[in-house]
Amino acid sequence: DLSVGDFTGVDLSYANLSYANLRHTDLTGADLTGANLTGANLINADLGGADLGGADLSNTDLGSAELTGADLSNADLSNADLSYAYLGGANLIGADLSYAHLYGANLINANLNGANLINANLWYTNLINADLSTVDLTGVSWVDTTCPDGTNSDDNGNTCENNL
Template identity: 40%
Template structure:
């Protein structure tokens, strides 16, 4: 097991390295590469990863608390049963990432690419997803209360049984969504009715 604290790495190559079961505390990684790196069961706390490449990395069962992964690449990354608590993920790309069993507790996931991700039965309360791409995501039976979904791409999302009460839905074409079994609050129901041309009030 290794531990890095208060260290800074710039354009460092960690490709194919064995970084399993370690701890990163308050470290900064800028434009570093972790392609194909073994990072299972590692923990990051208060770290910053800026423009880093995790393509094909193994991050399964990893835990991240208050860390930032901004404009990072997670293409084909294994994130099975990983956990992100109050992390900032703005602009990161999760194309073809394996995310079954992932836990997202709050945080800022704005401008991320999460297309076709299985987020069913997730606790997504209060999470910020502004302008994220959730095209084709499975959000069935997820608790999305109070989340910021402003201008999110939600085409072909599966929403049956989801709870959207108090979520911000600005800029979303509600008419295009299959809202069968979805819980809405009164204000959202009014928005939906108006989107179909109804005069409410």
């Protein structure tokens, strides 16, 4: 149980933290490059500015986590719960977000270029100014989503695909 710990700036690259309890943990600026966080509990964790490039975050609970400016490039976030997470300015280039739950998440100015969002839940998600270039949006569920151009998915035929 590593909950409520302070790992600010710590090098945890390639660490095996699968199924770890990291709830409310401070990982600001930590190096988690290539780390295995499969199934971990990161609810309300602070990962602002952390490097999670290539990390395995599949089936991880990141509900209400702070990921401002985090590097999640090429990370596996498949089936992750990112409900109410804050990913403002995060780098999600090439990330796998298939089947991810982004209910109420904030992705303002996030870069999702080349990401996989197949069957992701984007209900109430804020995507203002997010880069969704070459993103696979097959099967995405849009409800009251704020599109990158500031329009609402409900006013665009329940999609943001033409408002990127």
